[in-house]
Amino acid sequence: MTELSAEWLLPVDGPPIEGGLVRYEGGVIVEVTEGRAERHFPEAAIVPGFVNAHSHLEYAVYAGFGDGMAFGPWIRTHVDRKDRLDAAQMLAIARCGVVDSLRAGITTTADYSFSGAAAAAAGLLGLRAIVYLEVFSPDPDDARRQFEDKRRLVDETELVRIGVSPHAPYTCSLDTYRWCLSLGIPVGTHLAESPNEDEWLEHGSGPLRQIAPVLVPPSGKRSVPTLEPVLGPDLLCAHCVELTDEDVALLAARSVPVAHCPRSNALLGCGIAPLAPLRAAGVAVGLGTDSPASTPSFDMFEEMRAAIFLARARERSAGALLPAEALRMATLDAARALRLDDRVGTLTPGKRADLTVVSLAGSPYHPVEDPAAAVVFGGSPERVLQTIVDGQTRYANEDNEKWREVRSTASAARQRMLAPRQ
Ligand SMILES: [Zn+2]
Numbered sequence: 001m002t003e004l005s006a007e008w009l010l011p012v013d014g015p016p017i018e019g020g021l022v023r024y025e026g027g028v029i030v031e032v033t034e035g036r037a038e039r040h041f042p043e044a045a046i047v048p049g050f051v052n053a054h055s056h057l058e059y060a061v062y063a064g065f066g067d068g069m070a071f072g073p074w075i076r077t078h079v080d081r082k083d084r085l086d087a088a089q090m091l092a093i094a095r096c097g098v099v100d101s102l103r104a105g106i107t108t109t110a111d112y113s114f115s116g117a118a119a120a121a122a123g124l125l126g127l128r129a130i131v132y133l134e135v136f137s138p139d140p141d142d143a144r145r146q147f148e149d150k151r152r153l154v155d156e157t158e159l160v161r162i163g164v165s166p167h168a169p170y171t172c173s174l175d176t177y178r179w180c181l182s183l184g185i186p187v188g189t190h191l192a193e194s195p196n197e198d199e200w201l202e203h204g205s206g207p208l209r210q211i212a213p214v215l216v217p218p219s220g221k222r223s224v225p226t227l228e229p230v231l232g233p234d235l236l237c238a239h240c241v242e243l244t245d246e247d248v249a250l251l252a253a254r255s256v257p258v259a260h261c262p263r264s265n266a267l268l269g270c271g272i273a274p275l276a277p278l279r280a281a282g283v284a285v286g287l288g289t290d291s292p293a294s295t296p297s298f299d300m301f302e303e304m305r306a307a308i309f310l311a312r313a314r315e316r317s318a319g320a321l322l323p324a325e326a327l328r329m330a331t332l333d334a335a336r337a338l339r340l341d342d343r344v345g346t347l348t349p350g351k352r353a354d355l356t357v358v359s360l361a362g363s364p365y366h367p368v369e370d371p372a373a374a375v376v377f378g379g380s381p382e383r384v385l386q387t388i389v390d391g392q393t394r395y396a397n398e399d400n401e402k403w404r405e406v407r408s409t410a411s412a413a414r415q416r417m418l419a420p421r422q
Helices: 071-082 087-103 117-125 140-151 174-181 195-203 207-214 223-230 245-253 262-267 275-280 300-315 323-329 332-337 371-378 397-418
Strands: 002-009 017-025 028-034 040-048 050-055 106-113 128-135 160-166 187-191 235-239 258-260 285-287 355-359 384-389 392-396
Touching: 002 355, 040 050, 040 371, 050 087, 050 235, 050 258, 050 285, 050 332, 071 195, 071 207, 087 106, 087 117, 087 384, 087 392, 087 397, 106 117, 106 187, 106 332, 106 384, 117 128, 117 160, 128 140, 128 187, 140 160, 140 174, 160 174, 174 187, 174 223, 187 223, 195 207, 195 223, 223 245, 245 275, 258 275, 258 332, 262 300, 275 285, 275 300, 285 300, 285 323, 285 332, 300 323, 300 371, 323 332, 323 371, 384 397, 392 397
Parallel strands: 002 040, 050 106, 106 128, 128 160, 160 187, 187 235, 235 258, 258 285
Antiparallel strands: 002 017, 017 028, 040 355, 355 384, 384 392
16 A cells, blocks of 8 residues: 655545545555545645647657648658657657656547657657547558557557557548447547638648648538548547538537647747637546647646646636646546546545646745645646556656666657758
8 A cells, every 4th residue: 555645635536635635555545535645645635637639759859850840741841750769769760758747647549659669669758648549541451451560569558558540530430430430449530720720621721731642632612521420439539630610519429539739839830729718618637748749748737727727728718727627638628538537637535546746835836825736837847756557656756767778769869850861
């Protein structure tokens, strides 16, 4: 039996507990109560480990590639540079992504994986994950071959489940989506991320024309109506920025889970997703950091803050998203979107012992008035003291030294992508 206590404990499915204690054994939470353990964290909060509803661990060192470009040329820059890597380098980068995630208090990741390296990296370093192997093709037979080639390279474990990701409605046909959904494993896609997507699908125009040979033919409809026949509770949809009121109603009516990535959408100039309308319509919206290919980091604290800033700015209302709601989107709501809420997302007896200890010492929010505000506005990866997955401490801020090798091999892979073409 292990016991941890802190000045505050935020179960998320109940009110914050001042002087809270959590007990766990065999990877399972046994009790959440008031009390003081031998291992006590003063001026700190224990929260459920963050659940990242959208990431690409394999892009951990792609920061800044194509910054300032439109969505179409930005994608082409990434495809071109990714081609220069071998399998060992992709694994090195994915391991760096796992370390950065654990360091940011993330204990579960929904990862869309190009090479399968994300599954190996998560397994090696103890991050809980659903790894959705990406397929890109209008032809379902081709998509099946892509999936099978990647699937045989990866192992499913207690912590790492394998899913499939038909990339987006402009690279995959409805038949490809139907084939993916027929597998009975988790399925995730990108949807309505950018206006360029609608331009191609509706009119065959816009910057995506530059990669026309690999795209599905225009459907004559926008992105969400194009995908309408396959939208349902089994299809996790990342981004969902370009939505009309009818699209929001459709996503709600079909119980489509959504991963909201406000920093990625802002930095790529894609826009601001209608978070408040989605939540008001009852859509399960989890928060996702996306990857350093678009955002600067796997930093869930920054993501929670960005979600609040942008929701409040968009709605012109300080009440549009409160810190406790943002924390819920980064834990329980994301777990719901991934259908893992029976296992993770809250500090509740019976759930897996996934938890994060955040120091509040010296933050402007300490002494604490609102503990959720203290964690969301005052937190940062530097303040993460411990990240525990399935009862195992997978990151402690005193062992940064341990990760030096992981970072240097990932940096070498980045160097190779930056080198001029021979
Ligand atoms: Zn993505």
